[in-house]
Amino acid sequence: MNQDSILRSLIAENLVSDPASARGRLLHEAARLFRDKGYERTTVRDLAAAVGIQSGSLFHHFRTKEDILKAVMVETIRLNTALMQAAMEAATTHRDKLQALIRAELESINGQTGEAMAVLVFEWRSLSEASQAYVLELRDIYEQLWLDVLDALRKDGVLAAEPFVVRRLLTGALSWTVTWYRPDGGLTLDDLTEQVVAMMGLTRAEN
Amino acid sequence: MNQDSILRSLIAENLVSDPASARGRLLHEAARLFRDKGYERTTVRDLAAAVGIQSGSLFHHFRTKEDILKAVMVETIRLNTALMQAAMEAATTHRDKLQALIRAELESINGQTGEAMAVLVFEWRSLSEASQAYVLELRDIYEQLWLDVLDALRKDGVLAAEPFVVRRLLTGALSWTVTWYRPDGGLTLDDLTEQVVAMMGLTRAEN
DNA sequence: TTACAAACCAAGCGCTTGCTTGGTATTGTC
DNA sequence: GACAATACCAAGCAAGCGCTTGGTTTGTAA
Numbered sequence: 001m002n003q004d005s006i007l008r009s010l011i012a013e014n015l016v017s018d019p020a021s022a023r024g025r026l027l028h029e030a031a032r033l034f035r036d037k038g039y040e041r042t043t044v045r046d047l048a049a050a051v052g053i054q055s056g057s058l059f060h061h062f063r064t065k066e067d068i069l070k071a072v073m074v075e076t077i078r079l080n081t082a083l084m085q086a087a088m089e090a091a092t093t094h095r096d097k098l099q100a101l102i103r104a105e106l107e108s109i110n111g112q113t114g115e116a117m118a119v120l121v122f123e124w125r126s127l128s129e130a131s132q133a134y135v136l137e138l139r140d141i142y143e144q145l146w147l148d149v150l151d152a153l154r155k156d157g158v159l160a161a162e163p164f165v166v167r168r169l170l171t172g173a174l175s176w177t178v179t180w181y182r183p184d185g186g187l188t189l190d191d192l193t194e195q196v197v198a199m200m201g202l203t204r205a206e207n
Numbered sequence: 208m209n210q211d212s213i214l215r216s217l218i219a220e221n222l223v224s225d226p227a228s229a230r231g232r233l234l235h236e237a238a239r240l241f242r243d244k245g246y247e248r249t250t251v252r253d254l255a256a257a258v259g260i261q262s263g264s265l266f267h268h269f270r271t272k273e274d275i276l277k278a279v280m281v282e283t284i285r286l287n288t289a290l291m292q293a294a295m296e297a298a299t300t301h302r303d304k305l306q307a308l309i310r311a312e313l314e315s316i317n318g319q320t321g322e323a324m325a326v327l328v329f330e331w332r333s334l335s336e337a338s339q340a341y342v343l344e345l346r347d348i349y350e351q352l353w354l355d356v357l358d359a360l361r362k363d364g365v366l367a368a369e370p371f372v373v374r375r376l377l378t379g380a381l382s383w384t385v386t387w388y389r390p391d392g393g394l395t396l397d398d399l400t401e402q403v404v405a406m407m408g409l410t411r412a413e414n
Numbered sequence: 415t416t417a418c419a420a421a422c423c424a425a426g427c428g429c430t431t432g433c434t435t436g437g438t439a440t441t442g443t444c
Numbered sequence: 445g446a447c448a449a450t451a452c453c454a455a456g457c458a459a460g461c462g463c464t465t466g467g468t469t470t471g472t473a474a
Contacts, residue, residue: 022421038333040245041332044461044462053423054422057422059463059464065463160410161403166402169380169403170380172382172383173377176375176378176383180375251432263434263453267450
């Protein structure tokens with residue numbers, strides 16, 4: 001399954017919005033605005049203007065402004081969990097599975113869904129507690145993928161640190177790339193992936 | 208120089224506010240509120256109430272609300288640059304210098320100045336562009352400390368990845384600890400430091 | 415053509431926001 | 445003890461906020 005067919009099947013199951021639909025376009029613009037200006041600094045008038053309607057008309061599609069933020073986050077997690085799963089299943093060795101996960105997460109942070117992923121990282125506190133709990137549940141599925149691979153590497157004797165700590169350190173390291181990585185800066189995503197693997201001392205030759 | 212004497216000399220030079228002064232107490236409360244609720248969600252009334260004065264009286268001490276945010280960030284960077292420098296100079300080998308830097312940064316993120324450091328990471332966009340530029344200048348001094356040590360390790364053949372990439376990955380990994388690390392969770396800051404070093408494959412025996 | 419719902423507009427309400435104003439205590443100095 | 449300077453209060457203004465309301469246009473299907 002390639003990325004496009006994964007997206008299409010999620011749309012068919014109504015788990016994410018079609019980017020071509022009114023709702024999908026709004027969520028895309030919202031992600032962009034929330035990333036650029038922050039959730040609080042983005043007004044419903046900004047959101048409405050971005051899709052060419054009046055501010056009041058937004059509330060025909062979403063009950064509250066926060067619902068829009070929640071939808072951005074939920075749909076992003078759903079899509080990326082599916083993409084991760086596919087990327088990992090395509091690899092064979094534990095080391096390659098880890099590299100695939102790193103590569104996939106870098107892609108989700110710096111590629112098409114980058115705006116939404118940045119929102120997920122930096123606008124977390126703007127979600128109500130109830131919504132936070134819901135999103136956290138979705139994230140657990142996603143996190144288990146990582147822990148399984150890191151546990152295996154640990155048992156192989158390739159990884160010296162605790163898997164759950166490593167995952168959290170990696171979460172930070174990879175999320176943070178959104179603040180500095182630019183695809184046109186002479187470093188491809190593949191290069192960056194290799195740098196991460198190299199920093200961990202997991203060079204290809206050894207394993 | 209221990210931490211306390213560093214703080215005192217910075218106060219004497221008027222580079223950071225005395226925590227006991229009115230200004231210092233306000234900045235401390237501001238850091239806490241900004242971290243807990245975010246800059247935008249924190250009102251000047253919240254800030255004033257936290258130090259027991261009326262909202263209007265704030266503007267006797269600071270010209271604008273944003274000036275308070277800027278002051279929190281500037282003073283935090285000044286203090287931590289000094290702490291880092293001291294921590295690093297106390298170590299001898301390159302590996303130990305790196306470990307000292309990691310330990311110091313974890314301390315600044317999760318210790319006394321943790322609230323202010325979290326603000327520095329997560330409220331960056333709330334600063335005006337002019338203030339951002341000023342804070343960035345201060346940060347460059349700080350960053351050079353890291354790059355010098357990482358360059359040395361690279362030349363020693365102990366580090367396989369590019370120093371400037373590693374620094375950015377570490378920035379993310381260490382900053383992110385503020386979202387999950389709890390000192391009472393069975394993992395000390397020393398433990399955590401060792402985990403970071405272990406993740407990088409720099410175990411004590413080898414070097 | 416008719417019927418009806420979904421999508422949208424124009425206007426604005428009620429509230430909160432950062433900040434200002436004019437005046438009053440409090441503190442330090444000679 | 446006179447006199448500033450500093451620190452603060454009480455009140456409120458202008459602007460911007462999320463969201464509501466009542467009504468109109470557009471799409472769809474019989």
